[in-house]
Amino acid sequence: MAPTGRTVTDATDGDVADGAPASDDLDRPGVSEEPPEPDLDELLRVVFGMSPAELDVCLCVMEHGTLTTAELTERVGYDRSVVARHLNHLADLGVVEKRRQILDRGGDVYVYTPEPPETVRRRFRETFLRWAAAGVDRIDDLSREKVEGLAEAESATEWTVFREP
Incomplete structure (x- = not known):
């Protein structure tokens, strides 16, 4: 099973594939299947x-x-x-x-x-997708920094597997 708060990339253990939240993530309080629609x-x-x-x-x-x-x-x-x-x-x-x-x-x-409205929609969509991709990259960077920090802590010797070469 994937740890809580992580996504899975392979469905061999019964979790959702393609980066979707693991099923145990959706059962946690405060986590909903449907995010609120943005204004x-x-x-x-x-x-x-x-x-x-x-x-x-x-x-x-x-x-x-x-x-x-x-x-x-x-x-x-x-x-x-x-x-x-x-x-x-x-x-x-x-x-x-x-x-x-x-x-x-x-x-x-x-x-x-x-x-024209279709041009405006397309340009907004393209800009939004670039913004969202940059946001996901930033979140990934922050997650990596946190894991690397744990790996470098003296009391976290079991995390050494996450250290990057």
């Missing part, structure tokens, strides 16, 4: 570094189509520099297109147009 606002803030203001700007562009920084500033009620900074981040994420438009009276202005 979309929270997910966008955590994964993409969006503040509530940036999320407001993003949603405004998505709802109203092509807008200038000035038009967005009026609609969302944030300072122009805040809106401009958020629009640049959204353009970097690839969820809005930033382009220069020549004005009839002379000069130019940047306008921001939402990318």
Whole structure:
């Protein structure tokens, strides 16, 4: 049987394969089979570094189509520099297109147009998967550091098998 809190990679001992939690993990108090569904606002803030203001700007562009920084500033009620900074981040994420438009009276202005919903979903999904993979790697690193620390402790001689060469 796999130890509690570990995953198994082979189903020869009756546990779940493919890195799923061992069955005894699911029986522990506080461990559920279904994690809570993430709130979309929270997910966008955590994964993409969006503040509530940036999320407001993003949603405004998505709802109203092509807008200038000035038009967005009026609609969302944030300072122009805040809106401009958020629009640049959204353009970097690839969820809005930033382009220069020549004005009839002379000069130019940047306008921001939402990318198609399927493009936005794909880009968010790709970025999320990279973020999740990096998070899993970080968790694995922390776990390895903890085991290596135990192996190096004088009182944990039975852990020497986990020391890396």
